[in-house]
Amino acid sequence: MNDLNATSHHEAPEVVDHRQRLGIWLFIGGDVVTTGALIFTYLYLRAVNTTGNWMAIEGLPANGRSAEEVQGVLDAGGSMQHIIEAPLSASFAWIIALVMVASAALFWFGESRLRANEAGRKAFVAISTIAGLAVVAYIVLSIVQLRQVPQYWRVEHDSSLWIYTTYGSCMLALGVSAVIHGLILAFLSFGSATRAAVGVIGHDRWFQVRLVRYFWVWVALSTVILTFVVTTLNAN
Amino acid sequence: MNSTLEQHHVVGGGLLRRLNFGTAAVSGLIFGFIAWALSHHFLDDSGQGFADQVTVLTGCGWVVGFLLGIGALTGPGKWFTGRDQNHADEMYLAGKDLGRKRYFQYTTDHKVVGVQYIIATMVLLGAGGILAMGIRTNLLTPGNHFVNQQVYNGFLGVHGMLMILGLIVAVAGPWANFILPIQVGARDMAFPRLNALSLWTLIAAIPLLLGSLAIGAMDMGWVTQGPISDQSGIGFDLFAMSIITFTISTTVAGVNTICTVLTMRTKGMTMERLPIFAWASIFAAGLGLYAFPFFLVVMSLNLADRMVGTSFFIASGGGTGWLQENLFWLMGHPEVYVILLPAVGAILEIASVFSRKPLFSYRTVIGGMAGLCGLSALVWAHHMFTTGWAPTLGGPFMLTTELISIPTGVIFLVLLGTIWRGNIWMKMPMIWVFGFIVNFIVGGITGIYLSDIPVDNQMHGTMFVVAHFHYVFVGSVLFGAIGALFYWFPKVSGRFIDEKMGRISFWLVFIGTHVTFISMFVSGLRGMSRRYSSYALIFEHTNFITTIGAYMIMAGMLVLLGAVITSWRSGEPSGPNPWGGKSLEWMVPTPVPLENFEVLPVITSDPYTYGEAKS
Numbered sequence: 001m002n003d004l005n006a007t008s009h010h011e012a013p014e015v016v017d018h019r020q021r022l023g024i025w026l027f028i029g030g031d032v033v034t035t036g037a038l039i040f041t042y043l044y045l046r047a048v049n050t051t052g053n054w055m056a057i058e059g060l061p062a063n064g065r066s067a068e069e070v071q072g073v074l075d076a077g078g079s080m081q082h083i084i085e086a087p088l089s090a091s092f093a094w095i096i097a098l099v100m101v102a103s104a105a106l107f108w109f110g111e112s113r114l115r116a117n118e119a120g121r122k123a124f125v126a127i128s129t130i131a132g133l134a135v136v137a138y139i140v141l142s143i144v145q146l147r148q149v150p151q152y153w154r155v156e157h158d159s160s161l162w163i164y165t166t167y168g169s170c171m172l173a174l175g176v177s178a179v180i181h182g183l184i185l186a187f188l189s190f191g192s193a194t195r196a197a198v199g200v201i202g203h204d205r206w207f208q209v210r211l212v213r214y215f216w217v218w219v220a221l222s223t224v225i226l227t228f229v230v231t232t233l234n235a236n
Numbered sequence: 237m238n239s240t241l242e243q244h245h246v247v248g249g250g251l252l253r254r255l256n257f258g259t260a261a262v263s264g265l266i267f268g269f270i271a272w273a274l275s276h277h278f279l280d281d282s283g284q285g286f287a288d289q290v291t292v293l294t295g296c297g298w299v300v301g302f303l304l305g306i307g308a309l310t311g312p313g314k315w316f317t318g319r320d321q322n323h324a325d326e327m328y329l330a331g332k333d334l335g336r337k338r339y340f341q342y343t344t345d346h347k348v349v350g351v352q353y354i355i356a357t358m359v360l361l362g363a364g365g366i367l368a369m370g371i372r373t374n375l376l377t378p379g380n381h382f383v384n385q386q387v388y389n390g391f392l393g394v395h396g397m398l399m400i401l402g403l404i405v406a407v408a409g410p411w412a413n414f415i416l417p418i419q420v421g422a423r424d425m426a427f428p429r430l431n432a433l434s435l436w437t438l439i440a441a442i443p444l445l446l447g448s449l450a451i452g453a454m455d456m457g458w459v460t461q462g463p464i465s466d467q468s469g470i471g472f473d474l475f476a477m478s479i480i481t482f483t484i485s486t487t488v489a490g491v492n493t494i495c496t497v498l499t500m501r502t503k504g505m506t507m508e509r510l511p512i513f514a515w516a517s518i519f520a521a522g523l524g525l526y527a528f529p530f531f532l533v534v535m536s537l538n539l540a541d542r543m544v545g546t547s548f549f550i551a552s553g554g555g556t557g558w559l560q561e562n563l564f565w566l567m568g569h570p571e572v573y574v575i576l577l578p579a580v581g582a583i584l585e586i587a588s589v590f591s592r593k594p595l596f597s598y599r600t601v602i603g604g605m606a607g608l609c610g611l612s613a614l615v616w617a618h619h620m621f622t623t624g625w626a627p628t629l630g631g632p633f634m635l636t637t638e639l640i641s642i643p644t645g646v647i648f649l650v651l652l653g654t655i656w657r658g659n660i661w662m663k664m665p666m667i668w669v670f671g672f673i674v675n676f677i678v679g680g681i682t683g684i685y686l687s688d689i690p691v692d693n694q695m696h697g698t699m700f701v702v703a704h705f706h707y708v709f710v711g712s713v714l715f716g717a718i719g720a721l722f723y724w725f726p727k728v729s730g731r732f733i734d735e736k737m738g739r740i741s742f743w744l745v746f747i748g749t750h751v752t753f754i755s756m757f758v759s760g761l762r763g764m765s766r767r768y769s770s771y772a773l774i775f776e777h778t779n780f781i782t783t784i785g786a787y788m789i790m791a792g793m794l795v796l797l798g799a800v801i802t803s804w805r806s807g808e809p810s811g812p813n814p815w816g817g818k819s820l821e822w823m824v825p826t827p828v829p830l831e832n833f834e835v836l837p838v839i840t841s842d843p844y845t846y847g848e849a850k851s
Binding site: 015018019022023026027029030031033034037038040041044045048049050051052053054068151161162163164165166167168169172173187190191194195197198199200 | 282283284312315316317318319320426427487490491492494495498499500525526528529530532533534536537540541544545546547548551552553554555556558559562563566
């Protein structure tokens, strides 16, 4: 029979830490599947290349133009052009990935300073803020790249519409995913800096910082993997 | 000074203490309206996808406003500013001394969340059931005499998704929250605030799903087939938004369940002493963590195709509906077991207690559950046998689908072995177990037929398939869920559910299930396609019988609802352990105190020691 009056209950910080670590690993597991689904989408569409529309498409580049402007070009006798879409700049993509990796390394370094001694708390505040700013740069660069994804004005039967090729569609999805991850990381990095500044986390209370680092390293790793996939498997 | 501040906090202070379901609803509506107005102001109203963009942004406004209004974002806000909640805040959030008010608030106590899940489940299944009655009434006779085709299609899609969501949370929601922490000897779930977040995120998703009906629903069924979903009305946008919101809810809930079982077990509660319901819950939660991200991705890509002109599933732009089907069914088949496993766990608990026998072959059933989870990720393409996708893979997918009947059969044999020669106590929970056994055989065996490509080529897209999965979902999962409700209701309310009304309900639902779905099998075997709003005269008799059976099920469910409501108010008192159970939930008083245990227990044996000498 079970003894219902055996021990009193007290949770040590290590126990709570163990629980939270498992929690973050499980969340990362869910994110791995999400990222995997996006990679699957990219590779599937690249492999299938339905109607030859992976990149090439018959249409008028419509980036930065309104519907009226595009229609004006067509009305003025402009013709639909057969355009071979070029992949987005690989070097730019690797620069974005590099920024993310650098921010992760920076945060990890900040964490090591925090754990080293009490004086490391101030250093952590500064480093975490800089890492957060690097993430902001990552978000901005990702948006810049998103805006380079070409969009086409396509006439179909009796209607016309803007359209992304499947390559462009995938780049858009991956870019939005990058921005969302960046926003989460920005929240976590600036939050960590604030908490360290007010003394909620410090030399002897660094568990949460490690959890943030786990997620950050995963995001950096996934950025590298995704960049590798889209820069090496993009041949038209 | 500090104590004054503390008192101020408890008695009057803080916006947090004024938030409840009402403020959440109002805030959600306001934010939804603001998002709607802003999107009208800033977006190009002549642009493609404008209506979809407005609808999605309005839906986002509703969700954010609702979560703000219930207080779900207060915690992250405080975390960010370094002002962690104090003990008084934690106790307030746990619902201490708040009486019934706590059931309408962002309460972190797992027992309150469990009760809230019971209500949410009833709403989901009730709404889905009403739509089912609409569908069946329309099919009573050929010719669309009840609703037109557009409305019928909307009923069909939203009914499907309401029932799927309802059944996903029917057992895992109420009982993995109310019962599971007590079963493993914990004071609460691993992450109480995330627990409340998962519940209120689910509640935020429900109006979106129901709202999709009001603005035209969607006309491609719950599987949201890719190219068709691109042409659907704006109801689809709210539908997809509700799914995206729901996947966030289940992910959070799944992480919480796994962490609770793996890290919150009390001393002596080894993995080999875990109640089988706890095992089933962590398997289901783990499988959900794998499956639901696919749901999130497929719905997001669907929305992108509609809103911004991407071409994921649109062939003219280079996409393919096969991608949509792959992504959907990568989620869709594991999801069946996410739904089924918690019900199976509850059924096994009941079987052991009411047969007064130890669980037959404890390790084998755990192996069976693990086998189900592993194989369920490898069978998705059997839903696509007739689509023309990768015909050469048909054989392997047929094999894996047939293999999955082995762990399913193992679990079934363990259930029979547990009951075999037991001292069976035919109270209501056990009666529902027997209903489960009968129905699960039919649902399971017809599934094996459909896994064979030659048979599937004939049966795919017919009412035979509909009857098959309804035997699994209604006949098995719903029976398991109701059995669990009868079993654990005394722990929630301190009262039994009325036995007489329970028996009336059982026989109505049990007979209704067979009348409904056997005649539906016949319709399918005679060639009637599913999803049609009308049919040829040759199918009239079987459809008439099916509709009569469906009305019987609804009558039974209404009797059950009446029994639950009246018993909650004035049922026969049950005491703390009415069934003589040996797991920890039966060892604590009823009503269960705030943190469950005065001091944490030490476990020295497994919870199924019936018929053994006292240790």
